[in-house]
Structures are given as structure tokens and as C-alpha cells.
Amino acid sequence: LAKTTQPISMDSYEGQEVNITCSHNNIATNDYITWYQQFPSQGPRFIIQGYKTKVTNEVASLFIPADRKSSTLSLPRVSLSDTAVYYCLVGGRAAGNKLTFGGGTRVLVKP
Amino acid sequence: NAGVTQTPKFRVLKTGQSMTLLCAQDMNHEYMYWYRQDPGMGLRLIHYSVGEGTTAKGEVPDGYNVSRLKKQNFLLGLESAAPSQTSVYFCASSSLDPGGSYEQYFGPGTRLTVT
Numbered sequence: 001l002a003k004t005t006q007p008i009s010m011d012s013y014e015g016q017e018v019n020i021t022c023s024h025n026n027i028a029t030n031d032y033i034t035w036y037q038q039f040p041s042q043g044p045r046f047i048i049q050g051y052k053t054k055v056t057n058e059v060a061s062l063f064i065p066a067d068r069k070s071s072t073l074s075l076p077r078v079s080l081s082d083t084a085v086y087y088c089l090v091g092g093r094a095a096g097n098k099l100t101f102g103g104g105t106r107v108l109v110k111p
Numbered sequence: 112n113a114g115v116t117q118t119p120k121f122r123v124l125k126t127g128q129s130m131t132l133l134c135a136q137d138m139n140h141e142y143m144y145w146y147r148q149d150p151g152m153g154l155r156l157i158h159y160s161v162g163e164g165t166t167a168k169g170e171v172p173d174g175y176n177v178s179r180l181k182k183q184n185f186l187l188g189l190e191s192a193a194p195s196q197t198s199v200y201f202c203a204s205s206s207l208d209p210g211g212s213y214e215q216y217f218g219p220g221t222r223l224t225v226t
Contacts, residue, residue, distance in 0.1 A: 032213070043115075043201045043217025044154065087153060098169070099215060101146075101153035 004088045009106040018075040020105050022088030025069050033064060033071045036087045038104070044087060048073070075107075083109045113137055115218035117202050123224045124192040132187040132221050134202030141207040143185040144169070144215065145177060147198040154201060160185055192225045199223070 005023040012018045024033070032051050036044035048055055050062040050071070061074040075082060085104040118133040134143065141162050146154040146169075156169030160179040174196060176188045185204075189196060199222050203215040 034213075041220070043203070043220055044215075045217070046214040049214070098144075098156060098159060100170070101155070103153050 003100075004090055004102050006086075006088050006102065006105045008103065009108070011108050011110060012078055013110050014079055015077050018078050018082070018107060018109075020073045020075075020086055020088070020107070021070055022073070023070045024088070024090045027068050027090050031090045033062065033068075034089045034099070035060070035062065035073045036089065036101075038085045038087065044101075047086075078107075078109045080109050080111060083107060115202055115204055115216050117200075117218040117221050119221060120219065121222045123226065124189075125226055126193060128192050129188070129190050130192065130223075131189075132200055132202075132223075134185045134187070134204075134218060135183055136185075136202075136204040136216070137183065138204060138206070138216065139182070140204035140216075141182075142205045143179065144203045144205075145175070145185065145187045146201045146203065147171065147196075148201060148220075149198050157187065157200075192223075194225045197223060197225045 032049055034049040035047045037047050038044040048057055048060045048062045050064050052064050055062045063072045085106050087101050087104040089099045115136045144159040145157040147157055148154045155171050157175050158166055158169050158172055158177040160166045163179055163182040166177045178186045199220045201220050202218040205213055205215045
């Protein structure tokens with residue numbers, strides 16, 4: 001499974017856009033890129049998934065360049081409730097949909 | 112539709128005791144997983160199952176056993192608990208649909224302390 005590298009932590013303020021970049025240099029052809037969000041004392045929650053270019057849903061956008069060696073999760077106009085740990089994962093389409101979680105990025109949104 | 116549920120929510124064991132964690136899902140998912148999460152760390156896959164009656168080892172399987180006798184249930188067993196198994200355990204499930212997002216749905220977790 002491809003290894004991912006993402007910043008340990010980021011601070012932001014309410015109303016700002018937060019962009020978290022994840023590196024995955026050895027991503028395989030069949031791998032998808034998925035982001036999860038985790039609040040304290042809760043299980044992770046799926047945010048968004050993509051293969052290439054740009055994917056957007058009601059909570060986030062995912063930007064993936066042509067070489068797919070990195071991806072950027074964009075959270076528009078964050079609020080205090082977006083304070084969480086965000087995990088970038090690569091894989092999920094192999095047998096068993098196995099995922100490898102790294103350390104994640106701890107995002108702190110300040111008032 | 113409860114999604115993924117886990118029993119119990121909390122448990123304290125003494126070293127050497129055994130216990131079973133139960134995970135249930137009502138989404139008719141083929142795949143199920145057990146993870147552990149230590150403080151300040153990401154999740155690590157213990158065991159997983161690609162269907163009823165099948166199980167496979169994940170990243171950190173030692174000291175754990177699993178069973179998937181029914182499609183909706185996935186049991187995680189600790190035969191002889193050790194302090195190193197103090198952690199939060201998460202169960203998850205996902206679908207087999209090739210057209211789907213392969214999203215994993217997680218339960219609320221079980222906080223286990225081994226003294």
C-alpha cells in the first residue's frame with residue numbers, strides 16, 4: 001500500500017479556507033485517494049474520494065494533479081466544528097479495500 | 112438504520128483475561144475490519160474480512176483472533192490480554208459495489224484498558 005506524507009498540524013481561523021496537501025509518490029495505477037475526518041472519541045468519517053483532476057462535494061474539494069503523486073484537500077470557510085484530524089489514504093480498491101492510516105493532520109480552527 | 116455498532120463501549124481487563132468485542136452492521140456490507148488506535152496515532156488494521164466465513168490478517172494481528180460467522184457480525188477476540196493492547200478499537204465496514212466509493216463506515220469505538 002502506498003505511503004502518504006502530510007503535515008502534522010495546521011492552524012486556521014473561522015471563515016478561512018484550509019488546504020491540506022498529501023504526498024503519495026508511489027501511488028499505484030489502481031489506487032484511489034480518500035480523505036477521512038476524525039473528531040476526538042469518534043470513529044473516522046469519510047469526506048471525499050477521487051482518482052484524478054478535481055472532485056467536489058458539499059463539504060470539500062479534492063485536487064489531484066496529472067501525475068497523482070500528491071493531492072490537496074480544500075475545506076472552504078471552516079468553522080470551529082471543523083477542528084479535527086484529517087487523514088489522507090491511498091488504496092482502497094484492492095481486494096478487501098484495505099486502508100493504511102498515517103498520522104493525519106491535526107487542524108485547529110480558531111475563533 | 113443504525114450503521115455500525117460496537118459492544119461494549121468501555122472495558123477494563125486484567126492481564127491474562129480474555130474478552131470478545133462485537134461489531135454489527137446493518138448495511139449488508141461484504142467487507143468488515145477491526146482497527147486499533149493508540150493515543151495520538153493513526154488507525155492500524157488488525158484483521159479484516161471480505162465475506163462471511165473469511166478472515167485475513169492486517170498490519171498488527173498478533174494477540175488477536177477474529178470470526179465472521181454471520182455477514183452482519185465481526186468478532187474480535189483477545190485470548191490473553193496484555194497491557195500493550197490498551198487502545199481504542201474501531202470496527203468498520205464497506206461495500207463490494209465496484210461503482211461505489213468504497214467508503215468505510217466506522218463504529219463509535221471500544222475503549223479497552225488492560226491493567
